[in-house]
Amino acid sequence: MINTKDLVDYLNKLLNIYDYQDYGPNGLQIQGKSEIKKIAFAVSATKDSIAKAVEIKADMLIVHHGLFWKFHGPRAIKGSFYRRVAPLIKHDINLLGYHLPLDGHMEYGNAASLAKKIGLTSLLPFGDHKGMPTGVKGKFSQGVSPKELIKRLSEVLEHPIMHSAPNDEIIKSMGIITGGANSDWRLCLSENLDSYLTGEMSEHDWNEAQEDNIHYFAGGHHATEKFGVQELMKHLHEKYTDNELEYFYIPSQNPA
Numbered sequence: 001m002i003n004t005k006d007l008v009d010y011l012n013k014l015l016n017i018y019d020y021q022d023y024g025p026n027g028l029q030i031q032g033k034s035e036i037k038k039i040a041f042a043v044s045a046t047k048d049s050i051a052k053a054v055e056i057k058a059d060m061l062i063v064h065h066g067l068f069w070k071f072h073g074p075r076a077i078k079g080s081f082y083r084r085v086a087p088l089i090k091h092d093i094n095l096l097g098y099h100l101p102l103d104g105h106m107e108y109g110n111a112a113s114l115a116k117k118i119g120l121t122s123l124l125p126f127g128d129h130k131g132m133p134t135g136v137k138g139k140f141s142q143g144v145s146p147k148e149l150i151k152r153l154s155e156v157l158e159h160p161i162m163h164s165a166p167n168d169e170i171i172k173s174m175g176i177i178t179g180g181a182n183s184d185w186r187l188c189l190s191e192n193l194d195s196y197l198t199g200e201m202s203e204h205d206w207n208e209a210q211e212d213n214i215h216y217f218a219g220g221h222h223a224t225e226k227f228g229v230q231e232l233m234k235h236l237h238e239k240y241t242d243n244e245l246e247y248f249y250i251p252s253q254n255p256a
Contacts, residue, residue: 001035002243004060004094011062011232015101015108021130022100024069030085032094033059039236041229042250043222045095047083052250054091061088062232064110064225066097102228103178104133108235110178111135113227114197117156119144120174126191127177127184134184135177137193143170146215153197159223159255164206164216171195171215178224188214199224200256222254 008028012018017026029045040058042049044065053061067084077085088095103110106125115123115136125133144152146165153161174195175188182205185196189212196214199221209216233247 001037002240002245004032004034004036007036007060008094008096011096011098015098015105017098017101020100020104020132023071024066024097024099026066026098026101027096028094029066029068029097030088030093030095032088032092036060036094036245038246038248039233040248040250041233043226043229043252044254045084045097046252047080049250049252050084050087050093053093054087056248058093058248060094060096062096062098062229064098064102064229066095066099068097098228098232100129100132100134102232103225104135105228106136108228108231109136110225110228111176113231114156114178114224115174115176117227118149118152120176126175127181127187134181135175137173137175137191139173140171143172145170149195149215149217153217153219157219157223159220162201162206162218164201164209164214166210166213166215169194178228179221185209185214185216186212197224221256222252226251 012027036059038058039060040053041062045063045067106112115138120138121141123136123138126137127134150161171194173193175193176197177184179199181198182200182202188196197217201218237247
């Protein structure tokens with residue numbers, strides 16, 4: 001087992017949460033047991049992922065998308081929100097959420113993990129949310145055709161790929177900000193990047209990216225953000241080998 005506070009303190013420091021001005025709280029969102037044996041990981045804290053955490057008797061659930069967001073404002077714990085919150089409290093399960101810090105982390109982040117899987121190298125921070133990076137940029141060492149890159153992305157993400165294509169030229173560089181960073185493709189213009197990858201694409205961005213000669217790829221909000229929590233799970237497994245902790249990844253059928 002491991003002490004909850006020790007683990008939370010370690011993750012907060014590892015992911016550098018206090019330098020981010022996020023859309024909601026990072027770190028411990030709902031307090032549960034003081035000692036941890038089983039840890040579940042999921043992209044989002046939903047009714048389904050929480051139910052699965054209860055089923056496997058997890059002591060902690062670590063997610064990218066937590067329960068509390070500034071855009072919701074104060075919320076009564078009732079209805080569907082109650083059905084998410086109540087099982088965590090009833091079963092004494094700690095809930096940890098790491099949003100932007102897990103997007104932008106250069107080793108375990110969503111963007112960095114995805115970049116490595118598709119062959120992007122020479123990674124550097126990319127994106128800017130109030131002074132902090134939200135993704136990565138890098139280079140394809142030998143370049144890649146748009147057709148080949150779509151194939152590669154489809155295999156890695158297991159999701160259909162939308163592509164706004166200005167031309168058929170070889171792609172040599174890319175900026176990645178996972179999830180819903182629709183409009184941040186414009187950062188590629190000032191960074192001299194050929195292409196951009198995120199989860200979603202707005203209608204007008206499809207046109208505007210083409211007109212500005214940027215290859216814009218969208219591979220699904222959930223699909224592009226499943227790798228951060230998976231890499232975090234691997235890291236904790238390697239770090240706490242002597243603690244006999246158990247780890248579980250909870251997948252989702254969310255197609256968005």
